[in-house]
Amino acid sequence: MTLPHDDAILVENLTKTYQVSEREGGFAAAVRSFFKRKYRDVHAVQQVGFHIQPGEVVGFLGPNGAGKTTTLKMLSGLLHPSQGTARVLGFTPWELKPEYLRSMTLVMGQRSRLSWDIPAADSFLLNQAIYRIPDNDYKQTLAELDDLLELEPIMRKPVRNLSLGERMKVELAAGLLHRPRVLFLDEPTIGLDITAQARIRGFLQEYNRRTGATILLTSHYMADVTALCERVIIIHEGRLKYDGGLSELSHRIAPFKLIGVAISDTAAYDLGKYGTPVTNAEDADKSYIQVQAADVTSVTARLLADLPIHDISISDPPIEEVIELAFHG
Amino acid sequence: MLRIYQRLWQVNWAEQWQYRANLVMYLLFWLVSPVVYLAVWTTIARTQGTVSGLTPNDFVTYYMTLLIIDQFTSEITIHIFAYKITDGTLAGELIRPMHPMLTNTLVNNVAFKTLTLMALLPIWGVLWLLFQPNFSAVTWQGILLAIPAVIIGFAISFLLGAALVCVAFWTTRVWALVEFYSALAALFSGQFVPLQLMPGVVQQVARYLPFQFYKYFPIELVLGGLSPQQIVTGYAMGIFWLVVALFLFLWAWRNGLKQFSAVGA
Numbered sequence: 001m002t003l004p005h006d007d008a009i010l011v012e013n014l015t016k017t018y019q020v021s022e023r024e025g026g027f028a029a030a031v032r033s034f035f036k037r038k039y040r041d042v043h044a045v046q047q048v049g050f051h052i053q054p055g056e057v058v059g060f061l062g063p064n065g066a067g068k069t070t071t072l073k074m075l076s077g078l079l080h081p082s083q084g085t086a087r088v089l090g091f092t093p094w095e096l097k098p099e100y101l102r103s104m105t106l107v108m109g110q111r112s113r114l115s116w117d118i119p120a121a122d123s124f125l126l127n128q129a130i131y132r133i134p135d136n137d138y139k140q141t142l143a144e145l146d147d148l149l150e151l152e153p154i155m156r157k158p159v160r161n162l163s164l165g166e167r168m169k170v171e172l173a174a175g176l177l178h179r180p181r182v183l184f185l186d187e188p189t190i191g192l193d194i195t196a197q198a199r200i201r202g203f204l205q206e207y208n209r210r211t212g213a214t215i216l217l218t219s220h221y222m223a224d225v226t227a228l229c230e231r232v233i234i235i236h237e238g239r240l241k242y243d244g245g246l247s248e249l250s251h252r253i254a255p256f257k258l259i260g261v262a263i264s265d266t267a268a269y270d271l272g273k274y275g276t277p278v279t280n281a282e283d284a285d286k287s288y289i290q291v292q293a294a295d296v297t298s299v300t301a302r303l304l305a306d307l308p309i310h311d312i313s314i315s316d317p318p319i320e321e322v323i324e325l326a327f328h329g
Numbered sequence: 330m331l332r333i334y335q336r337l338w339q340v341n342w343a344e345q346w347q348y349r350a351n352l353v354m355y356l357l358f359w360l361v362s363p364v365v366y367l368a369v370w371t372t373i374a375r376t377q378g379t380v381s382g383l384t385p386n387d388f389v390t391y392y393m394t395l396l397i398i399d400q401f402t403s404e405i406t407i408h409i410f411a412y413k414i415t416d417g418t419l420a421g422e423l424i425r426p427m428h429p430m431l432t433n434t435l436v437n438n439v440a441f442k443t444l445t446l447m448a449l450l451p452i453w454g455v456l457w458l459l460f461q462p463n464f465s466a467v468t469w470q471g472i473l474l475a476i477p478a479v480i481i482g483f484a485i486s487f488l489l490g491a492a493l494v495c496v497a498f499w500t501t502r503v504w505a506l507v508e509f510y511s512a513l514a515a516l517f518s519g520q521f522v523p524l525q526l527m528p529g530v531v532q533q534v535a536r537y538l539p540f541q542f543y544k545y546f547p548i549e550l551v552l553g554g555l556s557p558q559q560i561v562t563g564y565a566m567g568i569f570w571l572v573v574a575l576f577l578f579l580w581a582w583r584n585g586l587k588q589f590s591a592v593g594a
Contacts, residue, residue, distance in 0.1 A: 078420050080587050096586075098426035106424055113421035115340060117347045122340055129336040132428050 006090070008182055008214040009052040009075065013084035016045040016070050016238075044070040046238040047084065054181075057208055057215040057228035059246070060278035067238040068218045072184045075216070076106040088182055102131055105180040107172055109187035116160040120170035124155070124177060131178035138177065146174045148203045165196035172200065176207065183207075185217035189224055201227045222316070240290075257296045261303060262311035271309055274299050286313065337433055341440035356445050359399065360452065366521065367392035371460065389462040391523050394548045396453060398475075400446045402482035402543045404438050406430075406490040407507050414497040414589070423586075430491050430582065438487065440578075468552050470529055472562065481567045482542040486514075487488030488574035489539065495578070498585030525560035539570035 019039045045067040052058055062068050073079040075086055075231060077093035077100065086093055091100035107113075114123045128138045146152055149169045154162055159170065172188065188204070189197040201224060208215055208228075219225055225246065232249055234242040249261060260280065263269060266287050271277050275289035291299045296314060303309060346351065367389065374385040410430070413419040422429040493510055497503040515521060517531070517540035524535050524545045535541050546563050549555045555563065 073420075077426050078423055078589070096423065101424055102428035104424075111418075111421065115344060117344045118340060122343065126336045126340050127425075129332040130425050 006054075007049075007051040007087075008054040008056070008089060009150075009216065010087045011051070011071075011075070011084075012049045012086070013087055014048045014051070014071065014074060014081055015083035015238075016067075016074060016079060018044055018292070019044040026044045031126055033049070043238050045048045045074070045081075048235060048238070048240045049084075050233055050240065050243050051247075052214060052216065054214050055208070055212045055230065057204075057229050059225040059232040060216055060218045061225065062218075062235040062241075065237075066235045068235060069186055071235070072106065072218065073184050075129075076104065076184050077101070078106075102178060103180055104182040104184065105175040105178070106184045107175040107186070107188055108170065109185075109190035112159070112167065112171060114159045114167075114171060114174055117158060119158055120155040120162075120174065123159075123170075123174055125172055127177050133178055137179075141177055141179060142173075145176060148206055149173055149199075165192050168196070168200065170190060179211060179213075181211075181213055183213055183217075185215065187219055187223055188217060189219060197221065197223065204228055240309055254314075255293050257293050258288050258290055258315050259296065259300060259303065260288045260311075260313040260315070261307065261309050262286045263307055263309055274303055286311065288313050333427060333432060334436060337436040338440065339432075341437045342443075345438075345440050346445050352441075352444055352448065355405075355441075356448050356452075359403075359445070360396070360449075362515075362520065363392050363395050363399070364456070367456075367460070370522070377437050383523065383526070387464050388523075389460045390464055390466070390552055391548060393453065393456060393460070393462055394551050395520070395544055396444075396449065396456075397545055398479060398482075398547050398551070400442055400449060401479045402547070403419075403442070404485055404487045404490040405441055405484070406434055406438060406487065406494050407503075409437055410434055410491075410494045411497045411503050411507075414494070414585075415501045415503075419589070423589075430578075434491070435487065467551055468553060471551050471553045475547045478542065478547040478550050478564070478567065481564075481571055482544075482547055485539045485567070485574045486543050488571075488578045492574065492578040492581040495585040498588040512556035514540045514543060515539065518543040519548065523548075537566065539567075539574065542567050542570065 018041070020042050021037045022040050048067070048071060060068050060071070063202065070079065074081050075088055075093055077096045080094045089100065089103055091097055093100065111253075114120055127133075133141070142151075149167060149172065151173055154166045155170060155173075159167060162170065168188065176183075183204075185204070189200050192200065204215065204217075205228060207213060215228070217224070217228065230246055231244065232242065233240065233248050234249075258278065258280070259275065260283060261271070262285055271287055271289050275291035278288045278290050280286070280288045291297075300314065302314065303312070362436055370380065370388040370392075371385045374380050374383060374388055378384075380388075410419075413422070415428075419429065422433060427433070437532060489510075494503065496506055517524075517535040517538050519535075519541060524541065527535065533547070541563070546555075546567070550560065
């Protein structure tokens with residue numbers, strides 16, 4: 001057992017190196033690699049360390065492939081690290097002690113943990129047995145979850161017939177029936193529409209408030225992070241780059257804004273003299289430049305005066321790119 | 330603990346019913362080889378009178394008993410578990426406080442076999458009408474003696490199958506190995522022919538292998554074809570292999586998990 005003032009999550013020097021076999025394309029290379037494999041080390045997580053207090057909600061950020069999911073997998077016990085230690089609620093996760101597994105949960109937005117062929121209600125009952133939840137506690141928790149997530153109309157349908165948003169609700173409920181004290185959430189709102197995202201967010205806030213659970217979550221949606229987390233941990237290329245308040249982080253990134261302009265003949269104009277041109281995969285119709293926040297008004301005015309613009313937008317840079325920009329190198 | 334198995338049973342039973350077509354396919358696959366051997370060997374025995382002392386009825390009773398015993402001792406772990414390792418879905422089961430193999434997979438096997446057994450019985454009845462077997466050699470003592478053998482046979486095949494599946498932790502190409510294992514098992518379990526028709530060397534080897542427990546040993550117990558000494562040494566060998574299979578599985582599982590990379594999860 002942990003004392004009230006102990007860290008809920010303690011990570012020191014955590015490192016995971018995968019060995020990946022690789023070969024050139026082509027038949028000859030395939031034959032060669034049959035006899036002699038070449039292995040390459042992939043350093044997914046390198047000497048990461050942090051402490052999280054009980055009841056904290058921490059955003060775990062980083063671009064794709066930064067090592068977020070690998071870290072979550074180690075903390076939930078799915079992966080053995082190559083080096084380093086982690087203690088969650090006083091347990092070493094990868095020992096997979098039943099006591100530990102009963103006090104945490106891992107919910108992955110990309111992955112279903114429920115059986116698709118049967119209604120969620122049946123999976124809930126199975127979880128009740130697996131997690132040894134007494135009948136009264138089970139009824140009470142289910143009633144609370146139903147209250148927050150409106151499960152009643154969806155939990156009797158086979159999971160495969162649920163919409164993405166409905167499925168996420170029952171996944172969360174299934175992961176929380178045993179009232180875990182630590183929640184690892186990997187992209188809990190991915191693929192959901194704005195309304196559903198807001199609901200899940202509201203639910204997580206309320207759950208944290210009611211139970212005092214510790215939450216570590218990754219998300220691609222900055223709104224998730226700003227709504228839920230006062231503290232963020234950022235990793236990039238497997239290394240810890242930032243650990244601190246969200247407001248201090250936005251200070252570091254606030255200087256940037258993105259201005260998107262739609263012009264009929266982009267090639268004819270040099271946007272470079274107004275700011276740094278950047279690409280925005282989500283909106284290929286516009287050309288984007290990045291400018292200092294303080295200069296947004298003046299640059300916009302100049303753009304409108306100089307160029308035949310038929311549409312213009314000003315936005316915060318996407319979180320992924322902010323992190324990339326703020327911490328690269 | 331009992332409640333876990335009870336709920337797992339409800340879930341797995343409900344799931345199996347969702348895949349009725351799949352079930353029929355498996356059943357046909359299961360039936361084809363014994364029924365073909367049954368037809369071939371009885372035909373040969375009929376034309377020659379006997380084959381190495383075995384009468385046509387010996388073959389009929391052997392294979393008809395095999396069809397039932399096989400339902401009890403066989404396992405389908407490779408079909409329901411290997412993909413969970415290679416595509417990472419195992420992750421969800423690993424972080425639940427119960428052993429994925431010794432609970433969920435075990436119950437899944439049993440649910441599947443219960444259904445196939447139910448489907449097999451009418452087919453068995455039809456075979457009875459076709460081949461008119463004479464089961465007069467079967468005694469209650471023989472059946473009682475065979476029950477522990479069937480349980481041990483299933484335990485060995487389940488644990489060895491589970492250990493074999495763990496190879497998927499190291500390589501995603503576990504199927505080739507499973508094919509090889511199945512071929513060995515078919516040869517030494519008495520699937521192709523009753524073991525007493527095999528060359529002396531093969532019979533000797535089979536006696537020291539676990540596979541005879543899958544089919545030959547329990548079948549012969551039912552049919553009363555073994556001497557008391559053969560029964561004792563057979564059981565001793567079965568218990569030996571049960572222990573070996575258990576340790577083999579536990580070792581493969583523990584070390585396999587260290588390799589598990591939870592891909593895609």
